Structures are given as structure tokens and as C-alpha cells.
Amino acid sequence: MDIVKLREMLEAELSRAELADVDASFYEDLSSFLKALKLSAEASRERGEEVEERLYTEQLRMAEWLVREILRARLHKLVDMVFSGPASQGELIEPERKLFVILNAFVEGKGLDNLEVEVPSKPSPLKSEGDTVRETKTPVREAYIIEEDVPAVIDEEFNEYGPFRAGDLSVLPEKIAKILVARGLAKxxxxSF
Structure with a gap:
């Protein structure tokens, strides 16, 4: 992943009405690329290499803007899919399929308070027709709707979560979530998936 690839992805996303094809690891690749740029900028700063730090910082700024625009375009298309009626979720990658199901449940009037959604999973390509597998429901996970803008939060293991904007949907560790809920910053x- 690099800036040129991100720009090409944005052009592809903006030039078509349907979602552009992406790899299943799309969101992990984006996150890894942004983290690598951030770490490179920090390492350059620690070494006192001012020019290199500024280059990495500018690349990070451009990459974050491109990623934000790609995600904005994809999200708009997901919302359009929800409102256009039943749609094939086959082309959606896992995080987008989950979001599609949540958005669809919300639009159908189920609301967000204690929303429980069953996300259909894709059949495993490793199963043959003769295989019988007893399926069990996976445990319920909790996500949180962020009520107000919240700066980045760091847990006791120095993992960073956020920053968040009002309306963001996020899966958070229990300790951080309890604090945000208690302060009225999250719901x-x-x-269920």
C-alpha cells in the first residue's frame, strides 16, 4: 500500500456507482499503512532528522485524507444499498457486511437501543456438501455509538482507541466503554455475529 495506490483506489471508488472491489484485508492494510507512516515520522523525529520527519508527516496527512475520502465514498454506497432494498451482500467484505446489517436494522425501525443483529456468515469454502456441522450462535459482542467528539483514549496496555467523532460506531474494551458510558459520551x- 502506498499513496499512489490510495489515490487510484479513491479514483476507482468515485468513478463508479457500485462499490469497487477490495481485498478481504482492505481495512487491515489501510490501518497498517497509516501506522507505518506514523511510526516512521516518530522514528525520524527521535533521530533528529527534521526533513525526513516532515516528509513522513506530510505523507501521513495525505494518506489520512485519501483514506477518509475512500471510506466516505464506500459508506455512502453502503447507505444507498440499504435504501435501495434487498441487495446482494456477496461483494461486501466482512466489516462492511456487518455495517450493512446494522444500518439495515436501523432503517427498518429497530432503533439503536439494545439493537441485536444477526450477521449472516459466508459459507466456508472448505465444507463439502456431505459435511454436517452443528452451528452454534456466537456470543454477543458490544459496540458503542459515540455521542460526542472524544479525543484518543489509551488503555492500561497503551493501546490507543480513537479519536472518535459524534456518531461513530466502535467496539471498545469493557473498561474504556464503562468510563465513556458513565460520562454520557457513548451508548x-x-x-450478534
């Missing part, structure tokens, strides 16, 4: 949403 719990139950998701």
Missing part, C-alpha cells in the same frame, strides 16, 4: 449497542 451501548448489542451486535
Amino acid at each position: 451501548r449497542v448489542k451486535i
Whole structure:
């Protein structure tokens, strides 16, 4: 992943009405690329390499803008899919399929308070027709709708979560979530997948 690839992805996303094809690891690749740029900028700063730090910082700024625009375009298309009626979720990658199901449940009037949504999973390509597998429901995980803008939060293991904007949907560790809910900054949403 690089800036040129991100720009090409944005052009592809903006030039068509349907979602552009992406790899299943799309969101992990984006996150890894942004983290690598951030770490490179920090390492350059620590070494006192001012020019290199500024280059990495500018690349990070451009990459974050491109990623934000790609995600904005994809999200708009997901919302359009929800409102256009039943649609094939086959082309959606896992995080987008989950979001599609949540958005669809919300639009159908189920609301967000204690929303429970069953996300259909794709059949495993490793199963043959003769295989019988007893399926069990996976445990419910909790996500949170962020009520107000919240700066980045760091847990006791120095993992960073956020920053968040009002309306963001996020899966958070229990300790951080309890604090945000207690302060009226987040609202719990139950998701079953």
C-alpha cells in the first residue's frame, strides 16, 4: 500500500456507482499503512532528522485524507444499498457486511437501543456438501455509538482507541466503554455475529 495506490483506489471508488472491489484485508492494510507512516515520522523525529520527519508527516496527512475520502465514498454506497432494498451482500467484505446489517436494522425501525443483529456468515469454502456441522450462535459482542467528539483514549496496555467523532460506531474494551458510558459520551449497542 502506498499513496499512489490510495489515490487510484479513491479514483476507482468515485468513478463508479457500485462499490469497487477490495481485498478481504482492505481495512487491515489501510490501518497498517497509516501506522507505518506514523511510526516512521516518530522514528525520524527521535533521530533528529527534521526533513525526513516532515516528509513522513506530510505523507501521513495525505494518506489520512485519501483514506477518509475512500471510506466516505464506500459508506455512502453502503447507505444507498440499504435504501435501495434487498441487495446482494456477496461483494461486501466482512466489516462492511456487518455495517450493512446494522444500518439495515436501523432503517427498518429497530432503533439503536439494545439493537441485536444477526450477521449472516459466508459459507466456508472448505465444507463439502456431505459435511454436517452443528452451528452454534456466537456470543454477543458490544459496540458503542459515540455521542460526542472524544479525543484518543489509551488503555492500561497503551493501546490507543480513537479519536472518535459524534456518531461513530466502535467496539471498545469493557473498561474504556464503562468510563465513556458513565460520562454520557457513548451508548451501548448489542451486535450478534
